[in-house]
Amino acid sequence: MALTPAPSTTSPSSTSSPSTAAPDPAPAPGPQGAASLPGDRIASVRLSSVYLPLATPVSDAKVLTGVQAPMTEIALLFAEITTKDGHDGIGFSYTKRAGGPGQYAHAREIAPALLGEDPSDIGRLWTKLVWAGASVGRSGLATQAIAALDIALWDLKARRAGLPLAKLLGAHRDSVRCYNTSGGFLHVPIEQVLDNATAALERGIGGIKIKVGQPDTAADLRRLTAVREHLGDAVPLMVDANQQWDRPTARRMGRAMERFGLTWIEEPLDAYDAEGHAALTATLDTPIATGEMLAGVGEHMALIDARACDIIQPDAPRIGGITQFLKLAALADHHGLHLAPHFAMEIHLHLAAAYPLEPWVEHFEWLEPLFEDHLEIRDGRMYLSARPGLGITLSDRARAWTRESEEFRR
Structure with a gap:
């Protein structure tokens, strides 16, 4: 035919x-x-x-x-x-x-x-x-x-x-810790960042991530100090440098940020600098997270082989879908890495729920207008729904x- x-x-x-x-x-x-x-x-x-x-x-x-x-x-x-x-x-x-x-x-x-x-x-x-x-x-x-x-x-x-997709894959849990990123970008004045963090926590989100990597590193530290003082010591706090620093700056900033008790420092170096990330991972007490910009399982394997991070951050749409994500997740679990998938929470909630070690999922409200069905968030966690599959319908x-x-x- x-x-x-x-x-x-x-x-x-x-x-x-x-x-x-x-x-x-x-x-x-x-x-x-x-x-x-x-x-x-x-x-x-x-x-x-x-x-x-x-x-x-x-x-x-x-x-x-x-x-x-x-x-x-x-x-x-x-x-x-x-x-x-x-x-x-x-x-x-x-x-x-x-x-x-x-x-x-x-x-x-x-x-x-x-x-x-x-x-x-x-x-x-x-x-x-x-x-x-x-x-x-x-x-x-x-x-x-x-x-x-x-x-x-x-x-x-x-x-x-x-x-639900997580149940088909073999879920380890029915909910996953979640943190918000969308309220902490660098174009947002610090007063609004603090208000956004409060609103996220009131919504039930469990952690806050803010962007760093400004040309003036002292401005980053002032911004981070204000957020930590606003949240208190108990709320998980992450920073994301978006590959901005060179190796010396990343070392200095990593040491300066140890006092904030961060859950992780994300993408301190170029995404493909496995050697540099490995040195930071071995040197700093604060965990290093990276991987979101890589475009395949092979590229992530370079990070894993170099012991270049504590937390790996694959993005299923970027690496070829769920089939490839599952291959990478098996490798990451074998090496004892924690998991915090990047963006696309509608997909990554299911994949994180099926990961053996307790993961994180990134909350962005940006994609919510695309779908009729929204995810349940409370008590610091994002919950699987009973809807089959991904549980989404285009709006x-x-x-x-x-x-x-x-x-x-x-």
């Missing part, structure tokens, strides 16, 4: 060129003969490019030092997969400042490879998608596009089982923010 994309739907401001017909899927190679077995099959894949506007331009250390412009929106790639038996799943990836059109374009090229496939064969399908775009590589934009599809397949599998606002959308059908 020939495969053709369903009619494309776009926002009034966007355009979309017609896509070519997708070829009939060939039987999967290998002795298993997976494609010849009876059972449910993927009937359609819908991709949507959604741009979430931020109420206020957001600045961290890289903005204050002129490396980046303030962030004004987040580009998201949504994948919605439906089977011939009527099961469905949703997944998403994202990017900030640049790359949204590229992720969407790559996903459009490879998504038809899923049609006619058994949605349960997630590991095999991840590999098939990688090879569908092999020339682009196995990290960065390519695997971030795959991530949306991979996450949708896991959501579908859990929904079909009638289980009308998310549909309205869609710039391009295309559906491929069997």
Whole structure:
């Protein structure tokens, strides 16, 4: 049967060129003969490019030092997969400042490879998608596009089982410690940072993270002093330098911040400086956390092999989805690392709940307008819901923010 994309739907401001017909899927190679077995099959894949506007331009250390412009929106790639038996799943990836059109374009090229496939064969399908775009590589934009599809397949599998994703994976807990980041960016005056911290704690969030890495390191210490005095010693407090410091500055600042009893210092150095992070980890009493900017399991392995952190911070949409996250989590657990996944709490709550050591999940309210269902937060923790899969449904606002959308059908 020939495969053709369903009619494309776009926002009034966007355009979309017609896509070519997708070829009939060939039987999967290998002795298993997976494609010849009876059972449910993927009937359609819908991709949507959604741009979430931020109420206020957001600045961290890289903005204050002129490396980046303030962030004004987040580009998201949504994948919605439906089977011939009527099961469905949703997944998403994202990017900030640049790359949204590229992720969407790559996903459009490879998504038809899923049609006619058994949605349960997630590991095999991840590999098939990688090879569908092999020339682009196995990290960065390519695997971030795959991530949306991979996450949708896991959501579908859990929904079909009638289980929250964490329960399908094998949960160690029904709730996870959570901390807020979105109230502590460097564009926010310190008085507002303190008010934001109070509001977060009153909402039930358990910890507060603020951004550091200003050109004037003394200003960082003044800001941190004010937050610690405001919170008291009992509230978990983290800082994030967003890769701003060189090695000498990171050592000096790490020592100066020991007195604040921080839960961790995040990204003190360039994300790929495993040797420098390892030296800090060995020298400082305060735990070192890093990993959010890395784009694959292999890149994280360099951190693990170098003993470059106490807390690893993978981002499932950035490293290729849940399939790859589970590989990394097994490695991290084997090496006794703690886990604090970056961003995308709607996904990472489930993955953190299935991690053996007590983890943290990062709270950003930014993505909440995209979904009809919101997470329960109380007593310092984020709770799994009873909803199957990821437990999320796209909101009308998310549909309205869609710039391009295309559906491929069997």
